Amino acid sequence: xxxxxxxxxxxxxxxxxxxxxxxxxxxxxxxxxxxxxxxxxxxxxxxxxxxxxxxxxxxxxxxxxxxxxxxxxxxxxxxxxxxxxxxxxxxxxxxxxxxxxxxxxxxxxxxxxxxxxxxxxxxxxxxxxxxxxxxxxxxxxxxxxxxxxxxxxxxxxxxxxxxxxxxxxxxxxxxxxxxxxxxxxxxxxxxxxxxxxxxxxxxxxxxxxxxxxxxxxxxxxxxxxxxxxxxxxxxxxxxxxxxxxxxxxxxxxxxxxxxxxxxxxxxxxxxxxxxxxxxxxxxxxxxxxxxxxxxxxxxxxxxxxxxxxxxxxxxxxxxxxxxxxxxxxxxxxxxxxxxxxxxxxxxxxxxxxxxxxxxxxxxxxxxxxxxxxxxxxxxxxxxxxxxxxxxxxxxxxxxxxxxxxxxxxxxxxxxxxxxxxxxxxxxxxxxxxxxxxxxxxxxxxxxxxxxxxxxxxxxxxxxxxxxxxxxxxxxxxxxxxxxxxxxxxxxxxxxxxxxxxxxxxxxxxxxxxxxxxxxxxxxxxxxxxxxxxxxxxxxxxxxxxxx
Numbered sequence: 001x002x003x004x005x006x007x008x009x010x011x012x013x014x015x016x017x018x019x020x021x022x023x024x025x026x027x028x029x030x031x032x033x034x035x036x037x038x039x040x041x042x043x044x045x046x047x048x049x050x051x052x053x054x055x056x057x058x059x060x061x062x063x064x065x066x067x068x069x070x071x072x073x074x075x076x077x078x079x080x081x082x083x084x085x086x087x088x089x090x091x092x093x094x095x096x097x098x099x100x101x102x103x104x105x106x107x108x109x110x111x112x113x114x115x116x117x118x119x120x121x122x123x124x125x126x127x128x129x130x131x132x133x134x135x136x137x138x139x140x141x142x143x144x145x146x147x148x149x150x151x152x153x154x155x156x157x158x159x160x161x162x163x164x165x166x167x168x169x170x171x172x173x174x175x176x177x178x179x180x181x182x183x184x185x186x187x188x189x190x191x192x193x194x195x196x197x198x199x200x201x202x203x204x205x206x207x208x209x210x211x212x213x214x215x216x217x218x219x220x221x222x223x224x225x226x227x228x229x230x231x232x233x234x235x236x237x238x239x240x241x242x243x244x245x246x247x248x249x250x251x252x253x254x255x256x257x258x259x260x261x262x263x264x265x266x267x268x269x270x271x272x273x274x275x276x277x278x279x280x281x282x283x284x285x286x287x288x289x290x291x292x293x294x295x296x297x298x299x300x301x302x303x304x305x306x307x308x309x310x311x312x313x314x315x316x317x318x319x320x321x322x323x324x325x326x327x328x329x330x331x332x333x334x335x336x337x338x339x340x341x342x343x344x345x346x347x348x349x350x351x352x353x354x355x356x357x358x359x360x361x362x363x364x365x366x367x368x369x370x371x372x373x374x375x376x377x378x379x380x381x382x383x384x385x386x387x388x389x390x391x392x393x394x395x396x397x398x399x400x401x402x403x404x405x406x407x408x409x410x411x412x413x414x415x416x417x418x419x420x421x422x423x424x425x426x427x428x429x430x431x432x433x434x435x436x437x438x439x440x441x442x443x444x445x446x447x448x449x450x451x452x453x454x455x456x457x458x459x460x461x462x463x464x465x466x467x468x469x470x471x472x473x474x475x476x477x478x479x480x481x482x483x484x485x486x487x488x489x490x491x492x493x494x495x496x497x498x499x500x501x502x503x504x505x506x507x508x509x510x511x512x513x514x515x516x517x518x519x520x521x522x523x524x525x526x527x528x529x530x531x532x533x534x535x536x537x538x539x540x541x542x543x544x545x546x547x
Contacts, residue, residue: 039070040217042253045224046261046340052077052272053224053252057217061090063209071102071202073253075279076219078271083205083217090213093206097278100202108194112163112178115139117194124185125167125176137166137173201279219276220269223252226262228358230412230426232437234365234397242399244359244410246341248348255348262341262358264408264428339406359403366398366488369442369530371479373449373493391447393479393489397437401429414439444482445489445530451475454541461545463518468545473497477538481530489536491526497544504528504538518545 040059047053061068083092108114116139125132141163163178184190227247234240246262341358348354371393397414401407412426414437422439429435451473460470479489496519499508504526511521522542530536 039073040215042073042255042258043216044259044261045255046263047224047226047246047248048263049225049227050272051222051225052220052269053222054080054218054220055253058214059217060212060214061205061207061209062212066206066208068205068207069202070205071100071200072279074219074221074223076221076276077269078274078276080218080220080271081276081278082219083215085213085215089210090215091208092215093208095206096204097201098204099199101197102200104196104198105193106196108192111181111184112139112141113194114190114192115165115178115184117191118186121186121188121191123190125165125181126183126185127176127180128182132167132174132176134167134169134174137168139178140164140166140175220272221252224248224250228262228408228410230407230410232363232365232397232399232412232414234414234416234421238364238366240363240365242359242361242363242402243357244341244407246354246356246358248354248356250348250350250352250354252350254350255346257345257347260343260346260356262343262408264339264341264406339408341405361402363399363402368396368398368436369445369487369489370394370396371447371477371489371491373477373491391449393442393445393447395439395442397439398434399437400434401431404431406430407435412437442483442487445487446480446482447478449475449477461518463545466547468518468547470543471546472500472541472543475540475542477540478535479530480535481533484532486529486531489526489528489530491528491538492523493540494521494523495542495544496521497542498522499524500541500543502538502540504536506538506540 040057042055043058044056045053055074059068059070083095085092108117115136119136119138122133122135164175165178165181167174167176225248227249229245229247231243231245232240233242248260343356343358346354346356371391373391407426407429409428410426411423413423414421424438426437427435453471454474455472457470459467461468475493477491477493481487494511496517498520499522502508502524507525509523509525511523513521524540526538528536528538
């Protein structure tokens with residue numbers, strides 16, 4: 001806290017009702033509960049994409065004592081608060097949580113607090129109407145001290161508006177509204193610190209230890225997440241570079257030299273929205289209500305932001321102030337169906353954001369163009385059908401995951417020569433597997449399609465009491481290239497019916513859709529090389545029963 005004060009002989013020209021000092025909040029000093037032991041240090045945190053994190057704290061219990069007390073920094077979720085220790089060296093008899101009064105010493109953060117810190121001092125107060133001199137007798141407030149939630153702030157503040165200062169000299173007293181005061185002056189130095197008291201949770205651990213024994217506390221808590229993103233640089237011909245970054249949002253606790261794990265996967269965390277009753281953050285009725293409501297809310301997180309996990313048995317980082325070690329970021333570890341990217345020695349304060357690069361590697365890529373044609377309606381019955389509409393052809397990149405770990409689902413931006421080409425979602429990709437990234441519409445490839453009835457056999461079949469005609473359809477797919485280079489084009493066409501013939505080496509696949517229908521569902525796939533400035537025309541025929 002920094003305050004700019006006036007000397008007793010200094011006069012200030014300020015507008016009415018404006019303070020004689022400006023406040024710059026620089027730091028806050030908090031004093032723990034008297035007699036409390038050193039709290040376990042957060043040594044590891046595993047980050048997940050929906051605002052949950054698994055925190056692992058380590059501590060040591062001396063054999064010369066029978067109990068230890070400390071205040072937890074964060075509140076855990078139900079069923080995830082655990083203590084781990086060696087039962088051959090340590091016996092945990094009990095662990096209890098209770099609210100304790102904690103005193104805090106800090107700099108005054110408002111004029112009301114500055115007046116409170118100097119009760120009993122002779123001062124001079126200036127308002128818009130006059131100057132008053134006297135001794136500060138008391139500071140009154142209808143609302144009383146405002147205690148903020150302990151996860152938001154660890155200090156308490158007196159309200160500025162509505163507070164009243166009593167000023168007197170023994171014979172008489174005068175009440176002045178704090179918000180009317182423009183400035184104050186003292187013959188000596190003003191006291192700029194104040195002491196506040198608030199209730200905080202405290203854990204008491206009772207134990208027996210043969211020797212000084214280590215222990216760990218693990219819990220799943222809200223307030224921290226990671227937001228991954230990729231950059232794919234295709235400046236090089238056929239070989240580019242892919243990078244994975246992580247933006248860490250930390251609103252949970254101060255982290256110093258911790259091992260930070262970034263989780264890729266989709267586990268089931270049933271009680272993610274239920275606060276642990278051991279955290280003392282809620283009453284019994286609220287806890288029971290949370291248990292009743294957790295069924296629906298715990299399954300709402302899907303897609304990119306829905307990857308949560310917990311691992312309570314990871315090791316601890318080395319002590320020290322080293323910067324994050326990026327040399328090992330291409331390594332990681334599997335835990336069943338989850339994958340952990342890991343950084344060592346990460347320091348990140350509460351309410352800070354961190355940028356970290358997890359992967360960086362060359363990658364081979366291939367340009368492809370795709371034309372996906374929607375399936376015709378099942379009730380298709382016109383004798384002739386000409387679509388005449390221009391279809392969409394997309395320019396994509398095909399890459400193979402070059403890493404020994406998976407690529408997590410995240411946005412990907414494609415650049416070339418420093419210019420942005422487009423952005424897409426890179427879906428989860430297993431090691432060495434293939435994935436495709438959409439860049440932009442290929443406007444230089446004009447695609448058209450048409451279908452026409454070329455034959456009809458009336459009443460060819462009776463199915464479930466209805467009579468059907470057997471219609472033969474001929475389709476034409478045409479693509480005109482206006483590009484200056486040759487391209488590879490992939491075409492996909494699905495329809496209801498039985499394929500008769502198709503040009504350009506089509507691959508036919510019978511789909512499981514509509515197994516109980518009269519007409520099967522068929523998909524045709526083509527891969528053609530289209531020279532620059534040339535046109536390709538693909539033909540196919542199929543028969544379909546229609547009413």
